[in-house]
Amino acid sequence: GDSVTQMEGPVTLSEEAFLTINCTYTATGYPSLFWYVQYPGEGLQLLLKATKADDKGSNKGFEATYRKETTSFHLEKGSVQVSDSAVYFCALSDQSNTDKLIFGTGTRLQVFP
Amino acid sequence: GAGVSQTPSNKVTEKGKYVELRCDPISGHTALYWYRQSLGQGPEFLIYFQGTGAADDSGLPNDRFFAVRPEGSVSTLKIQRTERGDSAVYLCASSPQRGTEAFFGQGTRLTVV
Numbered sequence: 001g002d003s004v005t006q007m008e009g010p011v012t013l014s015e016e017a018f019l020t021i022n023c024t025y026t027a028t029g030y031p032s033l034f035w036y037v038q039y040p041g042e043g044l045q046l047l048l049k050a051t052k053a054d055d056k057g058s059n060k061g062f063e064a065t066y067r068k069e070t071t072s073f074h075l076e077k078g079s080v081q082v083s084d085s086a087v088y089f090c091a092l093s094d095q096s097n098t099d100k101l102i103f104g105t106g107t108r109l110q111v112f113p
Numbered sequence: 114g115a116g117v118s119q120t121p122s123n124k125v126t127e128k129g130k131y132v133e134l135r136c137d138p139i140s141g142h143t144a145l146y147w148y149r150q151s152l153g154q155g156p157e158f159l160i161y162f163q164g165t166g167a168a169d170d171s172g173l174p175n176d177r178f179f180a181v182r183p184e185g186s187v188s189t190l191k192i193q194r195t196e197r198g199d200s201a202v203y204l205c206a207s208s209p210q211r212g213t214e215a216f217f218g219q220g221t222r223l224t225v226v
Contacts, residue, residue, distance in 0.1 A: 106155050
């Protein structure tokens with residue numbers, strides 16, 4: 001079945017460092033891909049999404065490109081801030097008639113000043 | 114405006130007891146999803162409602178789990194004869210319709226002792 005694999009954390013960075021969180025997926029067909037973020041004490045929020053190959057999703061300085069050839073959707077940010085500290089989840093929506101989300105295990109990002 | 118509301122935020126129950134978890138979706142959202150998130154894992158799909166009907170309950174782990182949405186708005190997840198392995202955060206999400214962004218509640222943390 002469909003699945004998502006993302007790099008284990010925690011990822012620990014200094015403020016203004018470059019961030020990459022790797023995500024690869026296995027799916028039949030062409031799912032939509034998502035990054036969700038969970039800040040401490042808050043619920044899951046959609047960070048960005050891409051619905052077809054070569055689409056780039058972007059929001060709050062974060063970017064991810066839907067790469068069909070490598071089945072990847074890596075999250076990047078050029079300069080992280082302390083406020084970016086959170087848990088990041090990569091997800092895909094399945095191609096059934098529900099659009100339910102299939103999540104990776106999450107990657108905790110810790111940014112220090 | 115109000116987001117997705119889940120009550121209670123925390124629930125501690127004894128093994129073997131019955132529990133109900135409530136989700137108030139965003140007004141007007143016809144699609145409603147329940148997920149379960151165990152410690153250190155990503156959310157896992159449980160059940161999807163389109164309106165009043167459960168369109169996909171393939172994620173419910175066994176027949177101790179049941180969910181309803183009688184008027185197409187509020188949903189209740191019901192767990193009978195709780196087991197310690199049921200301990201997790203139960204998340205609810207709603208979206209205006211299938212295929213649009215899902216908005217998550219903050220979850221109910223269930224602990225079975």
